[in-house]
Amino acid sequence: MVDIATRVWNHKWKIDPIVRSLIDTDFYKLLMCQSVFRNKPDTKVTFSLINRTKSVRLAEIVDEGELREQLDHIRSLSLSRGESTWMRGNTFYGKRQMFTPEFMDWFENLRLPPYHLEKRDGQYELTFEGSWPEVMLWEIPALAVLMELRSRAVLNSLRKFELQVLYARAMTKLWEKVERLRGVEGLRIADFGTRRRHSFLWQDWCVQAMTERLGDNFVGTSNCLIAKNRDLEAIGTNAHELPMVYAALAKTDDDLKQAPYEVLSDWHEEHDGNLRIILPDTYGTKGFLDRAPDWLAGWTGIRIDSGDPAEGAETAINWWRDRGEDPKDKLIIFSDGLDEDKILSLHKQFVGRVKVSFGWGTLLTNDFRDLTPDNSLAPFSLVCKAVAANGTPTVKLSDNPRKAMGPKDQIERYKRVFGVGKQEEMEVVV
Amino acid sequence: MVDIATRVWNHKWKIDPIVRSLIDTDFYKLLMCQSVFRNKPDTKVTFSLINRTKSVRLAEIVDEGELREQLDHIRSLSLSRGESTWMRGNTFYGKRQMFTPEFMDWFENLRLPPYHLEKRDGQYELTFEGSWPEVMLWEIPALAVLMELRSRAVLNSLRKFELQVLYARAMTKLWEKVERLRGVEGLRIADFGTRRRHSFLWQDWCVQAMTERLGDNFVGTSNCLIAKNRDLEAIGTNAHELPMVYAALAKTDDDLKQAPYEVLSDWHEEHDGNLRIILPDTYGTKGFLDRAPDWLAGWTGIRIDSGDPAEGAETAINWWRDRGEDPKDKLIIFSDGLDEDKILSLHKQFVGRVKVSFGWGTLLTNDFRDLTPDNSLAPFSLVCKAVAANGTPTVKLSDNPRKAMGPKDQIERYKRVFGVGKQEEMEVVV
Numbered sequence: 093m094v095d096i097a098t099r100v101w102n103h104k105w106k107i108d109p110i111v112r113s114l115i116d117t118d119f120y121k122l123l124m125c126q127s128v129f130r131n132k133p134d135t136k137v138t139f140s141l142i143n144r145t146k147s148v149r150l151a152e153i154v155d156e157g158e159l160r161e162q163l164d165h166i167r168s169l170s171l172s173r174g175e176s177t178w179m180r181g182n183t184f185y186g187k188r189q190m191f192t193p194e195f196m197d198w199f200e201n202l203r204l205p206p207y208h209l210e211k212r213d214g215q216y217e218l219t220f221e222g223s224w225p226e227v228m229l230w231e232i233p234a235l236a237v238l239m240e241l242r243s244r245a246v247l248n249s250l251r252k253f254e255l256q257v258l259y260a261r262a263m264t265k266l267w268e269k270v271e272r273l274r275g276v277e278g279l280r281i282a283d284f285g286t287r288r289r290h291s292f293l294w295q296d297w298c299v300q301a302m303t304e305r306l307g308d309n310f311v312g313t314s315n316c317l318i319a320k321n322r323d324l325e326a327i328g329t330n331a332h333e334l335p336m337v338y339a340a341l342a343k344t345d346d347d348l349k350q351a352p353y354e355v356l357s358d359w360h361e362e363h364d365g366n367l368r369i370i371l372p373d374t375y376g377t378k379g380f381l382d383r384a385p386d387w388l389a390g391w392t393g394i395r396i397d398s399g400d401p402a403e404g405a406e407t408a409i410n411w412w413r414d415r416g417e418d419p420k421d422k423l424i425i426f427s428d429g430l431d432e433d434k435i436l437s438l439h440k441q442f443v444g445r446v447k448v449s450f451g452w453g454t455l456l457t458n459d460f461r462d463l464t465p466d467n468s469l470a471p472f473s474l475v476c477k478a479v480a481a482n483g484t485p486t487v488k489l490s491d492n493p494r495k496a497m498g499p500k501d502q503i504e505r506y507k508r509v510f511g512v513g514k515q516e517e518m519e520v521v522v
Numbered sequence: 523m524v525d526i527a528t529r530v531w532n533h534k535w536k537i538d539p540i541v542r543s544l545i546d547t548d549f550y551k552l553l554m555c556q557s558v559f560r561n562k563p564d565t566k567v568t569f570s571l572i573n574r575t576k577s578v579r580l581a582e583i584v585d586e587g588e589l590r591e592q593l594d595h596i597r598s599l600s601l602s603r604g605e606s607t608w609m610r611g612n613t614f615y616g617k618r619q620m621f622t623p624e625f626m627d628w629f630e631n632l633r634l635p636p637y638h639l640e641k642r643d644g645q646y647e648l649t650f651e652g653s654w655p656e657v658m659l660w661e662i663p664a665l666a667v668l669m670e671l672r673s674r675a676v677l678n679s680l681r682k683f684e685l686q687v688l689y690a691r692a693m694t695k696l697w698e699k700v701e702r703l704r705g706v707e708g709l710r711i712a713d714f715g716t717r718r719r720h721s722f723l724w725q726d727w728c729v730q731a732m733t734e735r736l737g738d739n740f741v742g743t744s745n746c747l748i749a750k751n752r753d754l755e756a757i758g759t760n761a762h763e764l765p766m767v768y769a770a771l772a773k774t775d776d777d778l779k780q781a782p783y784e785v786l787s788d789w790h791e792e793h794d795g796n797l798r799i800i801l802p803d804t805y806g807t808k809g810f811l812d813r814a815p816d817w818l819a820g821w822t823g824i825r826i827d828s829g830d831p832a833e834g835a836e837t838a839i840n841w842w843r844d845r846g847e848d849p850k851d852k853l854i855i856f857s858d859g860l861d862e863d864k865i866l867s868l869h870k871q872f873v874g875r876v877k878v879s880f881g882w883g884t885l886l887t888n889d890f891r892d893l894t895p896d897n898s899l900a901p902f903s904l905v906c907k908a909v910a911a912n913g914t915p916t917v918k919l920s921d922n923p924r925k926a927m928g929p930k931d932q933i934e935r936y937k938r939v940f941g942v943g944k945q946e947e948m949e950v951v952v
Contacts, residue, residue, distance in 0.1 A: 095525035095527075095528055097525075098525055253730060253731075253734050254734075256693070257693060257694075257697050257731070259690070260689070260690040260691075260693035260694050260697070261690075261693075261694045261697065263686070263687060263690035263691075263694075264687075264690050264691045264693075264694035267687050267690070267691065300683060301683075301687070304683050304684075
């Protein structure tokens with residue numbers, strides 16, 4: 093049993109790495125990495141850290157020396173024998189040898205590429221450049237390092253007793269949320285909280301709490317290291333970076349229009365079953381579905397990651413019906429800004445009409461809101477995104493314009509190409 | 523920083539004593555012991571354990587072997603050098619040498635006398651017989667042992683993770699209570715929770731929480747060991763056992779009527795200031811005050827330990843006024859079944875009219891209500907009382923007939939002698 097408060101108090105941070113393994117990352121990163129390794133290995137990309145919560149002035153909170161130390165440590169990591177064995181030998185989504193010998197040989201020899209760090213306007217500019225399959229693996233560890241260094245900077249000012257009370261209250265808070273989710277018929281929840289976790293130990297504790305209390309309703313974690321250590325299912329499929337980079341690589345407007353489907357066509361060849369999950373919102377869900385080829389309707393499900401989630405789910409259900417599919421056979425995964433209230437209401441609204449699953453992220457692994465007097469541990473909206481591919485800037489539109497990314501003129505071009513009209517702005521919670 | 527959950531999990535109970543020192547007891551026990559040592563050293567008394575919560579069948583929960591082991595361990599304790607130094611050298615209530623060299627010489631050589639234990643009707647009959655100053659020191663450790671063995675028996679069935687959540691929730695619960703008491707102008711609270719604590723470590727944690735959060739509003743603890751270890755004031759004055767034994771020793775009804783005042787007359791010679799606190803309810807508060815000699819009105823305060831506390835306080839205030847005293851100079855100590863709501867409302871009602879202080883007991887150091895599914899850790903009402911003195915049974919009437927004790931005919935006799943009429947029954951919370 094880990095006493096997190098004591099660990100936090102006793103730790104000399106310098107000898108305690110935040111990211112302790114190359115597989116302390118989201119499972120979908122590895123799946124996507126293998127896909128990229130196979131289909132687009134020579135693409136050059138730039139990933140960049142973006143703090144959407146400008147009021148959290150990271151460069152004033154987090155020491156640059158400590159940040160470099162943690163990032164350098166991540167560059168020193170390589171896949172351990174046990175980790176390699178787990179990836180090679182484990183069954184993922186019911187399938188053996190999910191990762192090919194070619195990919196594993198490459199991954200076993202991988203070290204993460206250099207980073208570029210500077211301060212600007214109270215924020216860190218942290219960028220990674222290089223070949224796509226290498227650079228993409230920086231995303232999750234970079235986010236986890238910044239999030240946890242921010243936590244540590246705040247915790248550093250607390251006395252022992254305050255730390256103990258803080259964690260007792262955080263545990264109670266999470267426990268009460270999990271209690272509310274317990275015993276809800278048919279509920280399926282996974283931990284998606286690696287990138288914005290309060291800390292590694294805390295995420296690990298949250299996963300234990302879910303395991304203890306939710307039983308089979310807790311279906312697994314996106315974090316491979318925790319999945320391996322705790323003998324849980326590793327969960328995840330694919331993310332926006334695939335269509336964003338494929339789109340940036342498109343030479344003409346027509347190619348651009350096809351890019352999101354090309355991504356899924358590559359994916360279709362490699363995966364089946366629960367791994368065939370559409371993420372339709374990169375350039376607007378509605379247009380994406382309207383123009384989708386029929387084979388996509390045969391996929392297992394849709395992940396809804398922006399916009400009004402209930403509306404998105406209704407759109408998906410209608411789309412399946414229009415394409416002659418029975419929504420009851422389909423899976424909808426909600427993964428945007430969830431907390432227990434939203435989970436319960438979405439579950440109630442859609443259970444029985446469609447299969448529903450939840451990827452619970454930041455408010456599972458980092459809900460320290462209102463636990464410090466100035467709310468200095470509240471989570472904030474940090475992302476690390478592919479911002480360019482082979483020298484061309486990437487664009488994301490999303491179903492919420494506040495989540496849009498890219499140069500203004502390119503956003504306009506994408507909106508035109510993808511026929512995205514007026515969008516409803518929604519607050520980005522986390 | 524003690525991680526209580528881990529300690530509980532790791533502990534092999536057999537090597538971890540519940541009572542770890544002869545001064546792991548209430549301060550008033552030591553004050554009364556000195557008084558008895560001086561005034562009634564040859565009195566033979568019997569103390570007996572009484573579980574007022576019959577539904578908690580202690581003998582079915584607590585293993586007899588473990589109970590004997592803990593009691594035997596207490597008999598092996600003697601005052602350590604550091605403890606003796608603290609008692610001899612410390613300032614109590616602003617006074618040096620509170621304990622006389624004669625008393626300390628005796629106390630340093632003391633070992634607690636034998637106990638008698640048997641099971642009956644699902645309960646333990648635990649009795650102590652011998653000279654008053656020795657036997658009286660069994661009360662607090664005997665209660666603490668039974669309470670904690672009951673806690674341990676329940677905790678023993680919990681898994682590690684459950685223990686961690688349990689203590690996180692208990693800490694959060696207490697922290698929220700203390701938060702409510704924080705910053706209340708003029709509030710004075712002491713820990714009176716030794717006898718019915720969940721465990722020693724837990725009491726110690728509760729005291730730390732009060733120290734951290736309440737600052738000067740937390741005036742100290744009745745527990746001498748914790749007061750010594752944490753450099754706090756040791757708090758307490760006197761208890762029912764003095765008038766109960768004095769009364770039992772009375773040969774005639776007239777002597778009986780005078781006994782409670784004789785107690786206080788002995789006390790008056792030994793103590794002044796904040797140690798001159800009247801405990802008026804042993805044989806009915808109203809009659810006691812009506813018949814009290816005038817010098818008693820000059821005492822510093824009154825402790826209210828049964829009956830309706832607000833009513834008792836009004837009675838005391840009126841009594842002082844009748845005797846020409848200004849209630850504003852007087853102190854009322856509430857110590858019966860307190861929780862934060864009652865503390866706040868009593869404080870609000872009496873602040874400014876009289877000095878007010880609170881001795882917060884069971885619901886400070888043992889509020890594990892509703893933290894286990896079957897409420898198996900809820901505190902219960904266990905007492906250990908002087909039941910006979912020199913062969914005569916003792917009697918307590920109290921201001922709540924449910925707290926009355928003694929043979930029926932003697933209760934009637936006492937009621938007649940002390941002029942106690944009809945009393946209002948009130949639930950005994952803890």
